[in-house]
Amino acid sequence: MRSLIVRYPVADGVFRVLTTLTTAAVLGIVLWLLLGLVLKGAGDLSLAYLLTPPEASGLGGGISSVLVNTLLILSVCLLVVIPLGLACALFLTEMVSPASVAGQATGYCLDVLSGVPSIVFALFGYQLFAITLGLGFSIVAGGLTLACMALPLMVRTSQQAVLRVPADLVEAGHALSLSRAGMLRRVILPSARHGIAAGIVLSIGRTLAETAVLLFTAGYVLRLPGSLLDSGRALSVHIYDLAMHVPGGQPRAASAALVLVALIILTNLAVHRLLKTHRD
Amino acid sequence: MAPLIAELGLLFETQTDMRVDVQSGGSGRGINDTRNGLAQVGMSSRSLTADEVAWGLVAHAIAWDGIALIVHQDNPLAELEREDIRAIYRGEIRNWQQLGGAQQAITVINKAEGRSTLTLFLEYFDLESSEVRADLVAGENQQVILSVAGNPGAIGYVSIGAAEVAEAGGEAIRLLPLVGVPASVAAVRTGEYPLRRELNLVTLGTPSPLAAKFLEMIQMASVRPVIEAHHFVPVPQ
Amino acid sequence: MSLYPSDRWLSAALFGAAVLVGALLLGIVVTTLIGAWPVLAEIDVALFSVDWQPSTGHFGMLAMLVATLAVSLLALLLAAPLAVALAAWLNLYAPGVIQGPLRALYELLAGIPSVVYGLWGLIVLVPLVNQIAPPGASLITAALVVALMILPYGLLLADSDFRQVPTAQKQAAIATGLSPWGTFRCVYWPLCRGGIGRGMVLQFGRALGETMAVLMVAGNVVQLPTSLVAPVRTLTANIALEMGYASGDHRAALYLSGLLLLAIALGVMRLATGRGTP
Numbered sequence: 001m002r003s004l005i006v007r008y009p010v011a012d013g014v015f016r017v018l019t020t021l022t023t024a025a026v027l028g029i030v031l032w033l034l035l036g037l038v039l040k041g042a043g044d045l046s047l048a049y050l051l052t053p054p055e056a057s058g059l060g061g062g063i064s065s066v067l068v069n070t071l072l073i074l075s076v077c078l079l080v081v082i083p084l085g086l087a088c089a090l091f092l093t094e095m096v097s098p099a100s101v102a103g104q105a106t107g108y109c110l111d112v113l114s115g116v117p118s119i120v121f122a123l124f125g126y127q128l129f130a131i132t133l134g135l136g137f138s139i140v141a142g143g144l145t146l147a148c149m150a151l152p153l154m155v156r157t158s159q160q161a162v163l164r165v166p167a168d169l170v171e172a173g174h175a176l177s178l179s180r181a182g183m184l185r186r187v188i189l190p191s192a193r194h195g196i197a198a199g200i201v202l203s204i205g206r207t208l209a210e211t212a213v214l215l216f217t218a219g220y221v222l223r224l225p226g227s228l229l230d231s232g233r234a235l236s237v238h239i240y241d242l243a244m245h246v247p248g249g250q251p252r253a254a255s256a257a258l259v260l261v262a263l264i265i266l267t268n269l270a271v272h273r274l275l276k277t278h279r280d
Numbered sequence: 281m282a283p284l285i286a287e288l289g290l291l292f293e294t295q296t297d298m299r300v301d302v303q304s305g306g307s308g309r310g311i312n313d314t315r316n317g318l319a320q321v322g323m324s325s326r327s328l329t330a331d332e333v334a335w336g337l338v339a340h341a342i343a344w345d346g347i348a349l350i351v352h353q354d355n356p357l358a359e360l361e362r363e364d365i366r367a368i369y370r371g372e373i374r375n376w377q378q379l380g381g382a383q384q385a386i387t388v389i390n391k392a393e394g395r396s397t398l399t400l401f402l403e404y405f406d407l408e409s410s411e412v413r414a415d416l417v418a419g420e421n422q423q424v425i426l427s428v429a430g431n432p433g434a435i436g437y438v439s440i441g442a443a444e445v446a447e448a449g450g451e452a453i454r455l456l457p458l459v460g461v462p463a464s465v466a467a468v469r470t471g472e473y474p475l476r477r478e479l480n481l482v483t484l485g486t487p488s489p490l491a492a493k494f495l496e497m498i499q500m501a502s503v504r505p506v507i508e509a510h511h512f513v514p515v516p517q
Numbered sequence: 518m519s520l521y522p523s524d525r526w527l528s529a530a531l532f533g534a535a536v537l538v539g540a541l542l543l544g545i546v547v548t549t550l551i552g553a554w555p556v557l558a559e560i561d562v563a564l565f566s567v568d569w570q571p572s573t574g575h576f577g578m579l580a581m582l583v584a585t586l587a588v589s590l591l592a593l594l595l596a597a598p599l600a601v602a603l604a605a606w607l608n609l610y611a612p613g614v615i616q617g618p619l620r621a622l623y624e625l626l627a628g629i630p631s632v633v634y635g636l637w638g639l640i641v642l643v644p645l646v647n648q649i650a651p652p653g654a655s656l657i658t659a660a661l662v663v664a665l666m667i668l669p670y671g672l673l674l675a676d677s678d679f680r681q682v683p684t685a686q687k688q689a690a691i692a693t694g695l696s697p698w699g700t701f702r703c704v705y706w707p708l709c710r711g712g713i714g715r716g717m718v719l720q721f722g723r724a725l726g727e728t729m730a731v732l733m734v735a736g737n738v739v740q741l742p743t744s745l746v747a748p749v750r751t752l753t754a755n756i757a758l759e760m761g762y763a764s765g766d767h768r769a770a771l772y773l774s775g776l777l778l779l780a781i782a783l784g785v786m787r788l789a790t791g792r793g794t795p
Binding site: 022206265 | 521523524527528530531532533534535537538539541542544545548549551552599602603605606607609610621622624625626628629630631632633634636637639640641665668696697698699701702719722725726728729733753756757760771772775778779782783785786790
Binding site for chain 1: 282286287290302419421423445449
């Protein structure tokens with residue numbers, strides 16, 4: 001073992017300076033980025049902005065229809081990914097042992113899925129949902145593809161949440177001869193609900209940021225959809241369109257970006273709250 | 281073209297009960313999607329090729345636009361000769377100084393594959409795609425404009441409509457005249473500007489009754505101001 | 518088997534979910550394969566040339582492959598040390614009060630969409646790099662933006678690893694009078710470097726798949742990068758740029774590049790999970 005009192009005066013100083021400087025530098029760049037966004041886009045922000053539909057391809061008006069589209073796509077995504085993700089997580093925790101073939105295979109598939117690049121999901125979603133299943137550019141196609149992307153995340157977080165259910169609660173359930181279904185309903189899910197909720201919110205956050213996939217599946221249409229089979233643009237796509245396709249659209253893109261950032265802040269806060277209560 | 285059609289679509293919706301969905305994706309896609317039935321009407325910012333007409337596609341011209349060469353605001357050169365432009369894009373002239381400008385490397389901006397702007401540009405300047413030596417490839421007009429505005433040595437080409445809007449909005453670009461004709465919507469209107477293109481709505485065969493109504497609405501005089509607001513020239517009836 | 522009949526349904530449902538996951542993965546691979554088939558069936562060496570001219574039927578992907586790897590590798594080299602440095606500062610020097618908010622800030626950064634980073638890169642970074650060497654949109658610009666994007670994730674992973682170091686060890690470090698540098702060098706780093714290494718490899722995988730931001734700042738010229746400031750086009754940006762305009766063999770070639778990306782990403786993941794204890 002080394003000697004008990006260890007000091008490296010030079011290394012100490014260098015380490016301290018380096019890490020502090022890098023933190024300051026990175027934070028500086030980040031602040032610069034965020035400030036730029038605020039300066040360019042804050043002017044447009046108001047309640048009216050959120051509640052009015054866009055005009056002139058987004059150069060005027062607000063983003064109400066875009067927000068509705070985003071909400072609808074999110075809903076389709078969650079409607080699919082929550083039951084599927086939860087079911088798969090429960091399969092892994094309750095039905096099979098991690099060492100079994102089924103457990104390993106499923107775990108492997110999930111790991112691989114989480115590594116698939118988003119552009120490949122875009123191609124997949126476009127080919128399968130939009131073309132083969134005939135959904136065309138639609139909210140449903142977008143939501144389904146996003147569900148595929150969010151699935152590994154949902155499964156993993158649900159798994160963790162379920163595994164944290166105290167063993168004595170589970171044993172109490174067994175002692176009461178609860179069926180498996182009963183066990184889930186009355187013991188495991190209620191106990192794990194915060195962790196599961198955190199997983200849901202994390203999936204929401206991940207989904208909100210996705211752009212490439214939606215370009216290929218949900219499309220660009222700006223106004224309120226008549227049905228889920230209609231195309232509708234999400235907030236991230238709106239930002240991209242304003243920045244790249246509409247002359248003079250950058251300040252508007254910045255405003256929309258600020259709204260998106262605000263939404264992400266909210267989801268992060270929600271996850272924190274949920275996980276905190278979970279740990280108690 | 282998409283922002284224009286999107287607005288016209290909205291106009292149509294307020295007048296009738298019908299919905300118009302506008303997807304962006306470029307002329308190639310507009311034509312392809314129309315051809316295989318994914319879309320009832322396709323947008324194309326160029327005329328149809330002989331092959332495309334043979335497939336049964338019909339073009340309905342709704343406006344004219346021009347393609348302008350743009351440089352940075354601070355670039356002292358007032359105009360470029362055709363041969364110079366060809367040489368620049370072939371990579372033979374690398375510095376503005378060679379043309380009497382500032383000591384500045386030329387940054388050549390080209391459009392990506394499939395864009396009609398690229399096709400028309402190459403056609404007008406008699407260049408092959410493989411001949412072009414670009415420093416930057418942009419997907420959209422806006423990207424070209426942003427890149428030129430941020431680079432004193434850059435040169436690129438975009439739709440005149442988009443460039444005029446950007447210039448008016450304060451972007452640091454300047455439109456170059458072609459063979460002495462200033463690159464402006466006015467010059468496109470009079471037909472003087474040589475590099476102009478048709479903005480078309482394309483249908484497979486005769487348009488469906490709904491599409492026909494939409495096309496009819498666009499030809500109306502009351503719709504002209506909308507087209508002009510986007511810095512395009514409505515096709516005279 | 519359970520005594521309760523309802524459990525049979527439940528078990529079936531849960532099993533079905535797992536099967537669906539497998540089917541999804543299979544579906545992705547199959548769909549991409551089918552999409553790429555026209556070109557895949559006639560695969561030849563030309564696909565690995567640097568000549569990408571779809572209009573004449575040349576689909577050489579080598580230049581873009583090299584660009585993809587170069588951007589991601591560079592981004593990783595930039596981001597990894599920074600991530601560790603920032604995580605170290607957060608755990609060893611940051612006053613308690615700001616640790617929470619700072620972590621929250623990092624988490625926020627991890628969630629910001631790539632379009633936003635790309636927009637910033639386009640408006641700010643490209644003109645900046647252009648001052649040094651035109652055209653500005655280039656390999657290094659893309660690497661910088663991607664590095665900025667993977668930094669928060671790498672940071673949070675390292676931070677999470679640091680926090681999981683047993684309190685007993687941390688207390689022992691204090692008890693033996695170790696300075697923060699000493700603690701880092703003797704406690705944190707040895708214990709965490711495996712996990713951090715794996716985490717960074719995962720981030721490399723993420724960098725490979727980055728599309729939007731790279732599309733906006735890399736220059737998109739198909740060529741082998743001859744210098745850091747040369748414009749390049751990655752496979753991802755290529756798909757996004759040309760998918761909407763491609764048909765027939767061109768489209769198949771794009772699917773093939775997607776397949777290639779998938780293979781590389783999966784290979785990288787294998788690398789990340791294969792080393793050390795699973």
